[in-house]
Amino acid sequence: MPGEFELIARHFAALTGRRADVVLGVGDDAALLDLPPGQELVATVDTLALGVHFFADCPPAALGHKALAVNLSDLAAMGAGPAWALLALTLPAADDAWLARFAAGFAALARSFDVSLVGGDTCRGPLAVTITALGHVPRGQALRRSGARAGDGVYVSGEIGAAGLAVRARRGEITLPAALATHAARRLDYPQPRVALGLALRGLASAAIDVSDGLLADLGHICASSGVGARLELARLPLPDGALAVATRESLVGSGDDYELCFTVPPRHEPALGALAASVGCALTCIGRIEAAPGLWLVDEAGQTRPAAQGGHDHFR
Ligand SMILES: Nc1ncnc2c1ncn2[C@@H]1O[C@H](COP(=O)(O)OP(=O)(O)O)[C@@H](O)[C@H]1O
Ligand SMILES: Cc1ncc(C[n+]2csc(CCOP(=O)(O)OP(=O)(O)O)c2C)c(N)n1
Ligand SMILES: [Mg+2]
The missing domain is CATH 3.90.650.10 (PurM-like C-terminal domain)
Structure with missing residues (x-):
């Protein structure tokens, strides 16, 4: 059975993408990211937990896709362009085949929006996936919940x-x-x-x-x-x-x-x-x-x- 660090290297190191604004990605204590001048950082996090957000028979590729999609959806609702993601995984076991399919679902969506995986965390416990998504928006231009006016x-x-x-x-x-x-x-x-x-x-x-x-x-x-x-x-x-x-x-x-x-x-x-x-x-x-x-x-x-x-x-x- 692969160990924690082997799993990360095997399944997640390849998802780091090729963005020039990732100064330092997976592998150190934290990532270093280059925010373009004139932009505000937009940050969001959502968890998907087994039995709460998805059923036990959810295909692993769908889980990898959806965990990222719900976070990109929050960035979209802010009018932000997505750029980076961090992935915190709680797994009941180190199942190589399951992880390969999960990673493929995540990777396909990440690639389609040019999102780089820049860090995360992996531990043992009841299945849950938490993703932090980061993006940016020109200063002052984010869409908020608070701007609706009568007549809109x-x-x-x-x-x-x-x-x-x-x-x-x-x-x-x-x-x-x-x-x-x-x-x-x-x-x-x-x-x-x-x-x-x-x-x-x-x-x-x-x-x-x-x-x-x-x-x-x-x-x-x-x-x-x-x-x-x-x-x-x-x-x-x-x-x-x-x-x-x-x-x-x-x-x-x-x-x-x-x-x-x-x-x-x-x-x-x-x-x-x-x-x-x-x-x-x-x-x-x-x-x-x-x-x-x-x-x-x-x-x-x-x-x-x-x-x-x-x-x-x-x-x-
Ligand atoms: N544990 C928490 N600590 C701090 N802020 C939180 C926590 N849980 C939710 N929030 C914040 O409360 C707001 C509403 O959360 P939520 O309903 O989960 O939003 P969304 O549907 O966009 O994910 C968001 O701004 C979110 O960041
Ligand atoms: C097994 C299962 N039961 C119920 C649902 C329905 N469901 C679970 S959580 C949720 C709301 C969205 O989740 P939440 O954690 O509130 O996301 P957020 O609003 O923070 O983005 C819905 C509709 C589901 N997707 N899967
Ligand atoms: Mg939320």
């Missing part, structure tokens, strides 16, 4: 709800038709961080967040940070084909794991979004509007308005 349009990228359907299907709570099951499993296991969209929204969006806990809950975070409310039109939600045969719109906006961007746009910038959607290659749907009074309201298909129920993922509720 509320938008979401891509579609919402498929990953939550996959979670419920894997728990045996629902049965999905074959095409939707395949699509949903792919969305849960291989989320694609909206990096290009985040970069393009700088200077256009007034606020942004990535959808991890559920669209409604995450829009709620924008509203709370911005001191505003929002009205959401359920009929406008971009949902996967066939989703309404197996779930309600309310459950789809509460399930999470979507890793799309939810963002607000002042009316003067909304006309630019059509061309932007085409250039970044994903749908951008207006799903509602920001209001001055705090509170989240849902407008149903019949045009009736009601307060949104508290929902979304909460680790301790």
Whole structure:
């Protein structure tokens, strides 16, 4: 069985990439990174824990992909370009074949965004993956949760709800038709961080967040940070084909794991979004509007308005 340092050399030393801004990467007590002049460092960390964030049968390559993707999604929501990552792994055993597949999933996504692995930590214990992602943004241009204003349009990228359907299907709570099951499993296991969209929204969006806990809950975070409310039109939600045969719109906006961007746009910038959607290659749907009074309201298909129920993922509720 390989030892700790052998494992690192075998599986992770090769993921360090070739960025010129890595002065010193894996192998010393800490990494040395060269932040370009005029840029602010953007730093985020998220953990994926077995049984909480992924099922025991999650393919190792998917875990490697997703652990990095959820962090790149946070950088995207800040309008930051990703650059570096640190990987903290807690493993029940030194399983070479498992690690090779995990590393391949991580590497494919890292390479596609030119992210260098510059450090990490490896220890024994219940399976969990923690990644710190670092990127940068021109000084003062980051997208925050706090900038939404009354009258701004509320938008979401891509579609919402498929990953939550996959979670419920894997728990045996629902049965999905074959095409939707395949699509949903792919969305849960291989989320694609909206990096290009985040970069393009700088200077256009007034606020942004990535959808991890559920669209409604995450829009709620924008509203709370911005001191505003929002009205959401359920009929406008971009949902996967066939989703309404197996779930309600309310459950789809509460399930999470979507890793799309939810963002607000002042009316003067909304006309630019059509061309932007085409250039970044994903749908951008207006799903509602920001209001001055705090509170989240849902407008149903019949045009009736009601307060949104508290929902979304909460680790301790
Ligand atoms: N243990 C912690 N110590 C310090 N800050 C934390 C901790 N846990 C979460 N945060 C911070 O609280 C905020 C909300 O966290 P979270 O809901 O996990 O955000 P996200 O959905 O973007 O990952 C973030 O700014 C995050 O950095
Ligand atoms: C086994 C399993 N159960 C439940 C879920 C659903 N789920 C777990 S955590 C979570 C929310 C996102 O995780 P969190 O740690 O809150 O990420 P953050 O908001 O910090 O990015 C969701 C929707 C899942 N993906 N896998
Ligand atoms: Mg987090």
